[in-house]
Amino acid sequence: MEGFGYLMQGFAVALTPYNLLWCFIGVFLGTVIGVLPGLGPAATIAMLLPLTFKMEPTGAVIMLAGIYYGSKYGGSTTSILLNVPGESASVVTCFDGYQMARRGRAGAALGIAAIASFVAGTFGVVGLMLVAPPLARFALSFSSPEYFSLMCLGLAMVVLLAGKSMIKALLAMLVGLWIAGMGTDLFTSTSRFTFGHAELLDGVDFVVVAIGIFALGEVFGNMEVREGAQMLPAPKGLRNLLPTWRDLKDCRFAFLNGSLVGFVIGVLPGAGSTIASFISYGIEKAVSKHPEKFGTGVVEGVAAPEGANNAETGGAMVPLLTLGIPGSGTTAILLAAFILWGLRPGPLMIQDNPTLFWGLVASMYIGNVMLLILNLPLIPLFAQILRLPTYMLYPFILGISIVGVYSVSGSLFDTWMLAIFGLLGYAMRKLDYPSAPLILGFVLGDIMERALRQSLMMSQGDLTIFVSRPMSATMLFLAVLILLAPLFRKANALRVKAISS
Numbered sequence: 001m002e003g004f005g006y007l008m009q010g011f012a013v014a015l016t017p018y019n020l021l022w023c024f025i026g027v028f029l030g031t032v033i034g035v036l037p038g039l040g041p042a043a044t045i046a047m048l049l050p051l052t053f054k055m056e057p058t059g060a061v062i063m064l065a066g067i068y069y070g071s072k073y074g075g076s077t078t079s080i081l082l083n084v085p086g087e088s089a090s091v092v093t094c095f096d097g098y099q100m101a102r103r104g105r106a107g108a109a110l111g112i113a114a115i116a117s118f119v120a121g122t123f124g125v126v127g128l129m130l131v132a133p134p135l136a137r138f139a140l141s142f143s144s145p146e147y148f149s150l151m152c153l154g155l156a157m158v159v160l161l162a163g164k165s166m167i168k169a170l171l172a173m174l175v176g177l178w179i180a181g182m183g184t185d186l187f188t189s190t191s192r193f194t195f196g197h198a199e200l201l202d203g204v205d206f207v208v209v210a211i212g213i214f215a216l217g218e219v220f221g222n223m224e225v226r227e228g229a230q231m232l233p234a235p236k237g238l239r240n241l242l243p244t245w246r247d248l249k250d251c252r253f254a255f256l257n258g259s260l261v262g263f264v265i266g267v268l269p270g271a272g273s274t275i276a277s278f279i280s281y282g283i284e285k286a287v288s289k290h291p292e293k294f295g296t297g298v299v300e301g302v303a304a305p306e307g308a309n310n311a312e313t314g315g316a317m318v319p320l321l322t323l324g325i326p327g328s329g330t331t332a333i334l335l336a337a338f339i340l341w342g343l344r345p346g347p348l349m350i351q352d353n354p355t356l357f358w359g360l361v362a363s364m365y366i367g368n369v370m371l372l373i374l375n376l377p378l379i380p381l382f383a384q385i386l387r388l389p390t391y392m393l394y395p396f397i398l399g400i401s402i403v404g405v406y407s408v409s410g411s412l413f414d415t416w417m418l419a420i421f422g423l424l425g426y427a428m429r430k431l432d433y434p435s436a437p438l439i440l441g442f443v444l445g446d447i448m449e450r451a452l453r454q455s456l457m458m459s460q461g462d463l464t465i466f467v468s469r470p471m472s473a474t475m476l477f478l479a480v481l482i483l484l485a486p487l488f489r490k491a492n493a494l495r496v497k498a499i500s501s
Contacts, residue, residue: 007129010358014366019059019359026063027367030070031374034090035078041071042330049337057341058356062363064337068330069121069313069364072273073371076113076306081106082397084215084404089273089309091210091439092281096294096301098218103297107379111243112299113306114375116255120307121368123259124266124314128321129361142268144454145465149475150268151448154275156479157282158437166486169437172428176441179204180449187453199413206274208405209442212418213435215401217425219394242379243299251303254284258307265308266315273312274443280308286482295436314364321345321357 013019033044045064052060075090080097093113100109142150158173182193183203194200243251258280265276284304285294294301316331324346326332338345343353350357405418428435459465467473 006358010362013359014362022059022063023363026066027070030067031074034071034074041068045333058359066367072310073117080109083218085210089277092277092305099297108243110379116303116307117310118372119255120259120311124311125364127263128314144451145472148451149472151444153475153479156482168433173437173441176438177445180442180445208417211401212421213425216422220426221429247299254300254303258304259311262308262311263315266312267318273309276308276312277305280304
């Protein structure tokens with residue numbers, strides 16, 4: 001009851017006209033930023049930070065937080081309509097969201113993404129309010145061995161993203177791990193796989209790989225199809241512009257899955273929403289009654305990753321506000337903002353600054369409602385993009401892809417890399433290689449390598465460190481079970497066939 005009283009005080013702070021205005025500005029800017037590929041919430045918050053120095057800290061942090069979780073909503077729009085991930089965690093939404101758009105259900109996909117974002121985002125805020133201190137202590141128990149095992153569990157999801165051929169999926173994942181290894185070795189400062197290009201010393205940016213593989217690969221592939229003047233069928237009738245009751249019923253467990261996975265992964269510093277969305281999608285496919293339909297346009301394949309993506313925001317706020325530990329680039333900038341305003345996030349944050357903390361929590365409730373009201377009416381407008389003829393749509397996709405990549409670094413070299421990955425995505429489509437395992441390997445590769453080498457330094461080269469720690473051993477065991485699951489299914493099918501014959 002004490003917490004409820006504090007929350008009511010927070011609503012009293014957040015519902016003042018001044019703070020409501022900054023909350024709306026934040027979520028609106030976040031939505032726009034999420035739609036634009038490449039910019040991202042971290043860069044936007046960094047650019048706007050100097051403008052907040054003369055603002056009242058509570059209003060400023062409400063606006064910046066609104067940009068953070070608002071960008072999660074917007075990132076799904078271009079993923080569904082154009083197969084262009086607006087934000088890194090929206091890559092997984094492309095798998096089924098874009099396929100729904102190809103079948104004329106873009107409106108339903110956009111609607112379920114908005115609803116999943118609202119449900120999971122609200123769950124994340126509830127989690128932040130109720131279980132922040134104990135979950136923060138749980139996150140501190142994670143060290144390098146646990147992070148390595150978590151990444152192994154994530155890579156095991158390649159089994160669920162494999163498509164028709166496990167061999168092709170494993171090869172694609174290895175290519176992703178190799179691309180992640182490009183750049184400068186953090187431990188020895190030596191360059192790896194740079195091919196003499198100084199621009200590759202910092203590695204390859206995620207935006208370049210994701211947009212190249214998905215957006216440009218899709219464009220190059222569709223340019224071969226000459227029949228028809230339209231790339232995607234536009235939704236017909238009001239019924240196809242919003243999710244049906246059947247869609248909502250099918251997604252009820254996906255909402256829960258995305259909310260729980262996203263929040264828990266978000267609490268772990270450094271894990272991030274991209275990993276949360278991959279794991280949530282994998283779990284949803286594993287427990288589904290029709291896993292073979294994932295990747296062909298099932299509504300659960302949109303709801304689960306979008307939910308995880310948004311619940312991660314509330315989870316990421318837990319270590320930031322209760323321990324002063326940023327879990328991502330965006331929360332690191334928010335931590336810098338707190339310090340510049342003379343605030344010190346940590347165990348005493350709630351006690352010393354109750355107005356700011358509970359005002360922020362209440363504003364996140366309000367902001368999620370604002371985002372739902374803002375996004376649902378825009379679905380018919382967004383769906384009209386699909387009415388553009390092909391000769392206009394292809395240059396539009398290429399244009400926003402190039403601008404999005406160039407805006408990240410301002411480097412023409414990255415635009416050439418975009419073209420190379422676009423050709424790679426096209427080749428993978430032609431040869432029937434799944435793109436999801438490549439992205440999975442690329443996302444997890446760098447974090448996994450760092451955790452492995454730090455673990456071996458901790459144990460002086462003793463590999464038993466990974467199985468001597470209970471949490472690490474449990475996750476490795478689960479990863480092995482997932483990898484062996486196809487063999488068990490195949491053996492069972494052969495046994496059933498032998499019995500029946």
